[in-house]
Amino acid sequence: MAIVGLAKNGDLSQQHGKSRGALVDDDDAADYCLKGVRHLSDAGITRLPGRYVLPALDRPGRSIGAAAGGSPARVKLPVVDLARLRVPTERAAVLSTLYTACRDYGFFQVVNHGVDSEAIAGMLDVAARFFELPFPERARHMSPDVRAPVRYGTSFNQANDAVLCWRDFLKLSCAPTLRDVVPSWPDSPADLREVAASYAEANRRVFVDVVEAALEALGIGDGEDGVMEELATAGSQMMTVNCYPACPQPELTLGMPPHSDYGFLTLVLQDDVEGLQVMHGGEWLTVDPVPGSFVVNVGDHFEIYSNGRYKSVLHRVRVNSTRPRISVASFHSVGVERVVGPAAELIGEERGGEQRRYMDTDFATFLAYLASAEGKHKNFLQSRRLA
Ligand SMILES: O=C(O)CCC(=O)C(=O)O
Numbered sequence: 001m002a003i004v005g006l007a008k009n010g011d012l013s014q015q016h017g018k019s020r021g022a023l024v025d026d027d028d029a030a031d032y033c034l035k036g037v038r039h040l041s042d043a044g045i046t047r048l049p050g051r052y053v054l055p056a057l058d059r060p061g062r063s064i065g066a067a068a069g070g071s072p073a074r075v076k077l078p079v080v081d082l083a084r085l086r087v088p089t090e091r092a093a094v095l096s097t098l099y100t101a102c103r104d105y106g107f108f109q110v111v112n113h114g115v116d117s118e119a120i121a122g123m124l125d126v127a128a129r130f131f132e133l134p135f136p137e138r139a140r141h142m143s144p145d146v147r148a149p150v151r152y153g154t155s156f157n158q159a160n161d162a163v164l165c166w167r168d169f170l171k172l173s174c175a176p177t178l179r180d181v182v183p184s185w186p187d188s189p190a191d192l193r194e195v196a197a198s199y200a201e202a203n204r205r206v207f208v209d210v211v212e213a214a215l216e217a218l219g220i221g222d223g224e225d226g227v228m229e230e231l232a233t234a235g236s237q238m239m240t241v242n243c244y245p246a247c248p249q250p251e252l253t254l255g256m257p258p259h260s261d262y263g264f265l266t267l268v269l270q271d272d273v274e275g276l277q278v279m280h281g282g283e284w285l286t287v288d289p290v291p292g293s294f295v296v297n298v299g300d301h302f303e304i305y306s307n308g309r310y311k312s313v314l315h316r317v318r319v320n321s322t323r324p325r326i327s328v329a330s331f332h333s334v335g336v337e338r339v340v341g342p343a344a345e346l347i348g349e350e351r352g353g354e355q356r357r358y359m360d361t362d363f364a365t366f367l368a369y370l371a372s373a374e375g376k377h378k379n380f381l382q383s384r385r386l387a
């Protein structure tokens, strides 16, 4: 993921002790912050500690879902119906909706995906119960190693964030195979491994159906480079369970800063509390939660592979003062060793194709980029673009 657009200056007045929380004084604040936002919200703070206060230009500002002047800025994303995709006479129309959504929004909702409602409700429920565990139990899974198959943490990039985000998370790697990694996942709540593993498996099946359709809509089919085969059998899958507790001053902070996702496609399961916003036409639009659906977005890899026909779009998460929110993001891509560049079918004059718009990239380049000073406020994709 690449974070972009965070102002470096601006109103920092609240970052120097003036925004003291009711139950958290400055000496304790650093410690509390590292324990995450669930800890802060459980402590009953009534003001946001300074470390969470964004510079004025980066604040979400006006109340959620309302544009300047009070008119609603919400979006009903294009809907891709997987049941219709399987009907031969309807497939072409669904592919056309999918193509347009990936091009114009970089986001869409998937319905009739075949994952049963119990598996979905079960995943959200076990996620909520995980974050209700006593802090020491959650803290067992904290790790400084970003490659650890299980990692509990807070904010976006805890080690680097100058201003912290109002989010705690549990990352669960699902690769190379669930059988390899599930034994290292948390054993509390007692049903977490079983529920999350069967959810991850079902989520992967949906991803395979959707990415196959999205490649077909590009006119690529299986891909002469074997990309579909790899995505279906040897790709990478990572699941992040996000917890955004109710926040005392939601207008001053974000659950997640503006970012794009790194891989091919991300499938997001959200509960019924809104919070996800997508950048469209220069505005932040709040995504209306559709119960039981997946919000799917194009990641950087897919924008590169499609030579820019599909868009990896900025999105962020707002929080609110009354309702905690849970989401589960599943990130899917090719294997970490694979180099990704524009599909051969789309580029090259000899094929009557278009000009290549992106350099090849690999996972190591992305990690190096994130570690560099540049990575903190510029889009990774931007760095891969050819003039
Ligand atoms: O919480 C959400 O709705 C979105 C999460 C997200 O964008 C991410 O995990 O990359």
Ligand SMILES: [Fe+2]
Pocket: 259, 260, 261, 266, 315
């Ligand atoms: Fe994201």
